[in-house]
Amino acid sequence: MDSFPSDSDGLIRRRLVVAGFGDDDGLARAVRDGSLIRVRRGSYTSVDTDPDALGRLQILAAAGDAIIEKAVSHHSAAALHGLDTLDDDSPPRGVHFSVRRANGGDTRTRLLHPTRWDPDEVVMIDDVLTTSIARTAVDIARQGSWMSALVVFDSALRLGVTKDDLRSVIQRSRGRTGVGAARAALPYADGRAESVAESLSRGLIISFHDIPTPTLQHVIRDGDGRELFRLDFLWDKDRVVGECDGRRKFEQHLRPGESVADRHWHAKERDEALMDLGLFPVHWGWRELMNPEKYHHRLVRAFDRAHRRFAA
Numbered sequence: 207m208d209s210f211p212s213d214s215d216g217l218i219r220r221r222l223v224v225a226g227f228g229d230d231d232g233l234a235r236a237v238r239d240g241s242l243i244r245v246r247r248g249s250y251t252s253v254d255t256d257p258d259a260l261g262r263l264q265i266l267a268a269a270g271d272a273i274i275e276k277a278v279s280h281h282s283a284a285a286l287h288g289l290d291t292l293d294d295d296s297p298p299r300g301v302h303f304s305v306r307r308a309n310g311g312d313t314r315t316r317l318l319h320p321t322r323w324d325p326d327e328v329v330m331i332d333d334v335l336t337t338s339i340a341r342t343a344v345d346i347a348r349q350g351s352w353m354s355a356l357v358v359f360d361s362a363l364r365l366g367v368t369k370d371d372l373r374s375v376i377q378r379s380r381g382r383t384g385v386g387a388a389r390a391a392l393p394y395a396d397g398r399a400e401s402v403a404e405s406l407s408r409g410l411i412i413s414f415h416d417i418p419t420p421t422l423q424h425v426i427r428d429g430d431g432r433e434l435f436r437l438d439f440l441w442d443k444d445r446v447v448g449e450c451d452g453r454r455k456f457e458q459h460l461r462p463g464e465s466v467a468d469r470h471w472h473a474k475e476r477d478e479a480l481m482d483l484g485l486f487p488v489h490w491g492w493r494e495l496m497n498p499e500k501y502h503h504r505l506v507r508a509f510d511r512a513h514r515r516f517a518a
Contacts, residue, residue, distance in 0.1 A: 210236070210242075251263055262285060262286065265278055265282045265285060265286060265301050265334075275306035276303045276304070276306075276318075276335065277303065277304045277305075277323065277328050277335040277336055277337050278301070278302065278303060278331075278334055278335065278336040278337070279302050279303055279304035279336070279337040279341075279342060279345055280302035280304075280317070280319065280337075280342065280345050280346055280349070281302055281346065282301045282302040282303075283336050283337045283342040283345075284342055284343075284346060284358070286331045286332075286334075286336055287331070287336075287339050287342060287365065288365070289339060289342060289343060289346075289358065289362060289365065290357060290358070290360075290361035290401070290402050290405075291346055291354065291357060291358050291361070291402075292350070292351075292353060292354040292357040292358070292402060292405075292406065293350055293354055300316060300317040301316050301317065302317045302319065303316060303317070303318055303319065304319045304320075304321045304323060304337060304345070305318050305319065305320055305321070306320075306321075306322065319345075321382075323337065323341065324378065326338070327340070327341040327375065327378075328341070339362050339365055339367050340362060340367050340371040340372050340374070340375045341375050343358045343359055343361070343362040343367065343372060343375075344372060344375040344376055344379060344388050346358045347359060347384070347387060347388035347391060348379065348383060348384030348385055348387065348388050349384055350384075350387070351387065352390055352391050352409075353406065355387050355390075355391035355392075356391045356394055356395060356405055356408075356409045357402055357405040357406060357409070359391055359392060359395035360395055360396055360397060360399040360404075360405040361402075361405070362395075362397075363395055363396065363397025364397045364399075364400070369392065369395065372392055372395070373392060376388050376389055376392065394408075394409075394412060396408070396422060398422040398423045399422060400423070400438075401450070403491070403492060403495060404422075404438060404450050406495050407438075407439070407448070407450050407490070407495060407501075408420070408422070408439075410495065410498050410501060410502075411439075411505070413498075414502050414505070416506070417502070417505055417506075417509075418441055418443070418444070420439035420440055420441050420448060421437075421439070421440045421441075421442060422438070422439060423436055423437070423438070424436070424440040424442075425437075426483070434479075435476070435479075435480065437449070438450050440485075441509075444509055444512055444513070445484055445485050445486055445512050445516050446485070446486050446487075446488060446508055446509055446512045447480055447485045447486065447487045447488070448487075448488055448489075448490070448505070448508075449487060449488070449489045450489075450490060450491065451473075451489050451490070451491045484516060486508060486511060486512035486515060486516070488504060488505065488508035490504055490505075
């Protein structure tokens with residue numbers, strides 16, 4: 207089996223192979239026999255590469271193409287930063303770059319956004335110029351809906367960006383397409399939302415004019431100050447607790463020896479304990495979030511049941 211040098215990103219670059227071996231016949235053989243994967247033209251990686259890492263490698267491979275004054279941006283920058291988005295537009299659909307001017311290169315798998323940026327709106331990631339978290343979030347917010355702007359802003363706040371950081375980028379984006387959507391979503395952004403599903407849940411609640419605004423991540427403690435429960439959503443006045451349950455909530459981070467069935471049983475016991483405290487739990491997941499009418503009906507019904515239960 208041929209052995210090929212890789213760069214600091216973990217990519218096998220054709221130019222390095224040619225420089226070291228004089229030809230690239232070995233690369234073609236390795237692709238044919240299945241030991242190498244072609245990430246994009248001129249860049250390869252081992253077939254054993256973690257599938258979750260391939261998207262990142264595609265971005266880094268594209269960053270080596272011949273464009274002058276470019277920065278990885280938009281959804282591609284979000285992937286490098288670990289920034290959550292509602293509408294995932296990650297590779298292989300295309301690698302996004304903000305560019306001041308282009309100089310050739312393959313544009314078939316590259317999405318170029320002619321623009322300008324200030325020095326504090328770019329950072330280096332793996333030796334690749336990339337738009338900052340705040341600039342990336344605002345760029346994505348300008349391209350999507352109010353809801354997608356809320357999701358990406360919540361995620362940016364979770365990563366340590368402040369509302370002032372986001373507001374500053376928005377102000378510098380005056381005149382650009384979609385800046386109004388970004389400006390409208392920012393006041394509602396809240397880094398306490400712990401996932402895309404929780405952000406979407408809250409965004410829909412805001413649109414339901416008959417559902418009050420909940421408190422996020424409320425902690426219930428015992429008499430000694432120890433945490434008993436952390437609630438995704440709490441409507442204290444109405445005594446309703448909202449829990450956004452995705453599949454991952456029950457399948458990830460299981461304790462040693464704990465099964466998914468155990469996790470469901472513990473959730474049932476938790477609901478009973480909350481009801482003993484005079485709270486009424488209501489659960490929803492992606493199925494309801496993808497059907498806002500059904501989600502709204504579930505909330506309304508929960509409020510009605512809570513009022514009847516605790517008024518008795």
